[in-house]
Amino acid sequence: MNYIPQILFAIVLLLGIGYFAKNINKLVRNIKLGKKVDRTDKKGERWANMARIALGQQKMVVRPIAGFLHIIVYVGFIIINIEVLEIIIDGLFGTHRVFATLGLGAAYDILIGSFEILAFLVLVSVIVFWLRRNIIKLKRFFYPEMKGWPKNDGNIILYFEMVLMILFLTMNGADFTLQQMGADHYVQAGAFPVSQFLVPLFEGLNEGTLIIIERTAWWLHIIGILVFLNYLYFSKHLHILLAFPNTWFANLEPKGQFENLESVTKEVKLMMDPDADPFAAPAEGEMEEEPEKFGASDVMDLNQVQLLNAYTCTECGRCTSECPASQTGKKLSPRKIMMDTRDRLEEVGKNIDKNGKFEDDGKQLLDDYITREELWACTTCNACVEACPVSINPLSIIMDMRRYLVMEQSAAPTELNNMMGNVENNGAPWPYNQMDRLNWKNE
Amino acid sequence: MSETIQVPTMAEMMAAGKAPEVLFWVGCSGSFDDRAKKITKAFVKLLNKAKVDFAVLGTEESCTGDPAKRAGNEMLFQMQAMTNIEVLNGYEIKKIVTACPHCFNTIKNEYPSLGGTYEVVHHTQFLKSLLEDGRLTVEGGKFKGKRITFHDPCYLGRANDVYEAPRELIQKLDAELVEMKSCKKRGLCCGAGGAQMFKEPEKGNKDVNIERTEQAIETKPEIIAAGCPFCNTMLTDGVKGKDKEGVIEVMDVAELIANAEDL
Numbered sequence: 001m002n003y004i005p006q007i008l009f010a011i012v013l014l015l016g017i018g019y020f021a022k023n024i025n026k027l028v029r030n031i032k033l034g035k036k037v038d039r040t041d042k043k044g045e046r047w048a049n050m051a052r053i054a055l056g057q058q059k060m061v062v063r064p065i066a067g068f069l070h071i072i073v074y075v076g077f078i079i080i081n082i083e084v085l086e087i088i089i090d091g092l093f094g095t096h097r098v099f100a101t102l103g104l105g106a107a108y109d110i111l112i113g114s115f116e117i118l119a120f121l122v123l124v125s126v127i128v129f130w131l132r133r134n135i136i137k138l139k140r141f142f143y144p145e146m147k148g149w150p151k152n153d154g155n156i157i158l159y160f161e162m163v164l165m166i167l168f169l170t171m172n173g174a175d176f177t178l179q180q181m182g183a184d185h186y187v188q189a190g191a192f193p194v195s196q197f198l199v200p201l202f203e204g205l206n207e208g209t210l211i212i213i214e215r216t217a218w219w220l221h222i223i224g225i226l227v228f229l230n231y232l233y234f235s236k237h238l239h240i241l242l243a244f245p246n247t248w249f250a251n252l253e254p255k256g257q258f259e260n261l262e263s264v265t266k267e268v269k270l271m272m273d274p275d276a277d278p279f280a281a282p283a284e285g286e287m288e289e290e291p292e293k294f295g296a297s298d299v300m301d302l303n304q305v306q307l308l309n310a311y312t313c314t315e316c317g318r319c320t321s322e323c324p325a326s327q328t329g330k331k332l333s334p335r336k337i338m339m340d341t342r343d344r345l346e347e348v349g350k351n352i353d354k355n356g357k358f359e360d361d362g363k364q365l366l367d368d369y370i371t372r373e374e375l376w377a378c379t380t381c382n383a384c385v386e387a388c389p390v391s392i393n394p395l396s397i398i399m400d401m402r403r404y405l406v407m408e409q410s411a412a413p414t415e416l417n418n419m420m421g422n423v424e425n426n427g428a429p430w431p432y433n434q435m436d437r438l439n440w441k442n443e
Numbered sequence: 444m445s446e447t448i449q450v451p452t453m454a455e456m457m458a459a460g461k462a463p464e465v466l467f468w469v470g471c472s473g474s475f476d477d478r479a480k481k482i483t484k485a486f487v488k489l490l491n492k493a494k495v496d497f498a499v500l501g502t503e504e505s506c507t508g509d510p511a512k513r514a515g516n517e518m519l520f521q522m523q524a525m526t527n528i529e530v531l532n533g534y535e536i537k538k539i540v541t542a543c544p545h546c547f548n549t550i551k552n553e554y555p556s557l558g559g560t561y562e563v564v565h566h567t568q569f570l571k572s573l574l575e576d577g578r579l580t581v582e583g584g585k586f587k588g589k590r591i592t593f594h595d596p597c598y599l600g601r602a603n604d605v606y607e608a609p610r611e612l613i614q615k616l617d618a619e620l621v622e623m624k625s626c627k628k629r630g631l632c633c634g635a636g637g638a639q640m641f642k643e644p645e646k647g648n649k650d651v652n653i654e655r656t657e658q659a660i661e662t663k664p665e666i667i668a669a670g671c672p673f674c675n676t677m678l679t680d681g682v683k684g685k686d687k688e689g690v691i692e693v694m695d696v697a698e699l700i701a702n703a704e705d706l
Contacts, residue, residue, distance in 0.1 A: 062629075253552070254548075254551075254552050254602060254603050254604070255601055255602045255603075256548035256552055256597075256598050256601075256602025256603050257548070257552035257553060257602075258512060258513075258553065260517070260521065260553060260556050260557060261517045261521075264517045264518050264521050265521055265557065267518070268518065268521040268522050268525055269525075271522070272522070272525055272526075294517065294518075295515065295517075322625075322629065324631055324632040324634060324651045324654070324655075325645070325647070325651070327631070327651075327654060328644075328647045328648060328649040328650060328651050328653075328654050329646075329647035329648030329649060330644070330645045330646070330647040331645065331646075332645070373645055373646075376642070376645060377644070377645040377647075378637050379597070379632045379634060379635070379636040379637040379639050379651065380513045380597075380636050380637030381597040381601065381632035381636050381637070382597060382601045382602055383597075383601065383629070383631070383632065385601075386601050386628055386629070387629075399513075399515065401515075402514065402515030403515040403516075403517055404515075405515055406514060406515035406516045407515065407516065407517060407518060412514060412515065412516070413642050415641055415642035415643065416514045416638055416641060416642055418641075419510055419511075419514070419638065419641035419642075420510075420511050420514065420516050420519055423506045423508070423510065423511050423519060423523060424519055424522075427471075427504075427505030427506050427523075428471040428474070428475060428505075428506050429471055429506060429510050429640075429641055430471065430475055430476075432474075432475045434502055434505060435502050436474075436475075436502075437469070437474045437475075437501060437502050437504055438450070438452070438474070438499065438501040438502060439474075440469075440473075440474060440475075440480040440483055440484065441448065441450045443480065
């Protein structure tokens with residue numbers, strides 16, 4: 001027996017999975033550059049959210065057309081992976097359609113038959129997706145942040161999926177033809193509701209040619225899957241994996257509840273405590289702590305869930321299309337906030353790869369990626385948070401960056417400084433006297 | 444305004460050894476903004492009519508800190524919050540009602556971890572409970588058949604999932620409630636939140652309040668109902684901007700109910 005294909009297969013598989021694992025390690029390391037945040041309470045609710053939003057695609061169907069097509073691709077992706085399992089076993093052990101030989105009988109026919117139907121539906125859906133991006137030109141795919149790589153990335157993913165589905169159907173069609181010819185090694189198994197229509201294409205080809213076609217499709221299909229797997233890390237497509245942890249770690253509090261910074265609470269309590277001695281030296285043996293930086297100017301100031309959010313974003317743009325600032329032509333786009341965060345995080349990660357640790361590169365998330373004009377255009381309305389099908393929160397990043405601008409840089413727009421001065425001095429955002437607060441009663 | 448309204452303060456209550464059923468948190472807008480003061484009064488009239496035992500903080504009330512927090516000034520927010528919490532806890536306040544969704548959200552969600560835990564309701568929720576308990580009745584006559592569209596305030600709706608209370612009140616008026624193309628969870632902001640109320644908008648091709656007003660006008664309403672003093676201002680400006688003054692009125696839900704009762 002010839003073991004070369006099996007050895008080759010094992011090497012390809014190891015390389016494919018190994019390189020992917022290496023990049024996932026990098027991804028985890030990069031996420032851990034963020035601040036720790038405790039999001040492990042209410043586990044039941046977290047699992048339920050993950051089941052509902054990620055597994056159940058609940059928020060995808062808010063937009064019915066895209067939602068329906070996405071469910072097809074998603075279900076196809078998951079189910080067809082059972083076939084990948086068979087391919088891997090066949091590849092490693094030199095078997096052919098090993099599940100068929102397990103005596104599954106009709107169940108195997110149903111399995112292969114449904115893979116085929118799904119593969120066909122996936123192909124159709126992916127073509128419609130491509131049309132939406134390239135011919136219909138849906139507005140949300142054409143914001144400034146979608147120029148260049150993000151646009152190509154979106155299309156490359158669709159081409160990948162088209163090619164994989166075509167290879168899968170070609171492989172089955174050739175296999176089915178070979179089965180009918182009674183070719184050696186090709187067990188009579190499976191139902192081929194879609195690829196049977198490819199059979200006429202193979203008419204007149206001899207067994208040898210057909211085997212070459214079947215084997216080529218088989219190899220390209222599995223190699224294609226491994227290449228696609230490794231493409232994920234470099235693309236916007238990580239959501240197929242990260243949507244699950246991302247929905248699990250999502251914020252469970254009411255959307256209007258913004259976190260109260262603990263570092264600030266400490267200072268305010270000290271300020272308001274009449275017994276506190278502002279000049280007190282730190283107690284013996286107690287190290288004087290460096291005051292914590294307020295807010296975020298770079299990715300390391302964000303928390304780990306916010307960084308996970310950035311890797312999870314698949315740039316669908318639902319957030320941006322619901323954003324009141326984006327809708328009225330302002331520069332702010334919540335999707336761009338997520339894309340910038342990820343791009344900067346990747347840049348920081350590469351810096352660490354190169355230098356062993358992060359060396360100051362004179363850049364940061366603020367100004368070099370996200371401009372102040374974008375940050376100040378936000379109305380904190382939570383439309384972006386509500387719109388995200390995988391529970392990403394662009395608003396929390398905007399807020400952390402505003403905090404940095406105001407508390408570390410005193411760089412709020414003048415009118416807001418006036419407003420804050422009024423709150424501080426008069427207890428109202430306008431210059432009215434607090435003693436006049438009840439005047440309305442007698443007006 | 445000739446008819447007298449009863450607005451006891453907490454200080455007076457305390458002096459008389461009484462504790463009110465609920466504290467009415469008026470808010471800065473409700474205290475100082477000419478348009479919002481009318482909403483405050485309409486709500487007080489309803490409270491008086493329903494014989495609700497309430498009080499206000501009066502000159503002891505101060506900004507919740509919401510605009511400071513959304514602008515990024517956490518320091519100022521927490522100073523405001525802790526000062527207010529000291530006052531509220533000093534009076535042993537248990538329940539708070541407010542006509543401002545920003546105050547509502549801040550006190551309800553952001554005060555607890557700073558030591559201020561209260562039952563906080565929006566005035567539309569409170570009015571709804573008064574109707575349900577039979578303490579207040581409302582005749583729809585005046586608004587019967589009128590087309591009214593309700594604009595969801597972000598900090599009441601999306602932020603806190605309160606969508607039905609204001610709508611139920613409008614339906615009690617026998618009015619025809621019509622929905623805008625984006626409403627409830629997908630309601631479009633009026634443009635005032637996140638401290639935008641206090642600054643000029645960034646450069647764009649339209650103001651947010653105009654966009655929202657256009658959505659409202661599409662429903663051909665006679666009245667745009669609001670539940671937030673800031674939304675009220677933004678939509679009133681929007682209606683003016685679209686030259687629809689005199690055709691479309693912007694009113695708070697409390698004003699609708701008070702008007703129906705000829706208060």
